[in-house]
Amino acid sequence: xxxxxxxxxxxxxxxxxxxxxxxxxxxxxxxxxxxxxxxxxxxxxxxxxxxxxxxxxxxxxxxxxxxxxxxxxxxxxxx
Numbered sequence: 001x002x003x004x005x006x007x008x009x010x011x012x013x014x015x016x017x018x019x020x021x022x023x024x025x026x027x028x029x030x031x032x033x034x035x036x037x038x039x040x041x042x043x044x045x046x047x048x049x050x051x052x053x054x055x056x057x058x059x060x061x062x063x064x065x066x067x068x069x070x071x072x073x074x075x076x077x078x079x
Contacts, residue, residue, distance in 0.1 A: 008053045009049075009050050009053035009054050009057060010051070012046045012047070012049035012050035012053055013046075014052045015042065015043070015046035015049075015050075016043050016046045016047045016050060019039045019040070019042045019043030019046060020043060022039040022043075023036055023039045023040060023043070028037065
């Protein structure tokens with residue numbers, strides 16, 4: 001399911017932004033409190049997911065590029 005990776009990365013990145021907004025809103029309205037723990041944890045998990053999704057997508061692109069280069073080299077060598 002390599003076609004799902006960019007969409008997953010976008011969703012995780014959006015969750016990070018939403019969690020940051022949630023934390024900012026809670027800080028503005030109520031100040032520091034235990035209410036900040038859930039959005040911070042959600043944001044941290046989403047950030048890790050976004051980074052892993054990007055890394056997986058990048059690795060898949062590099063792998064496809066390498067396979068393509070090998071295929072082009074094979075075509076050049078064959079008569």
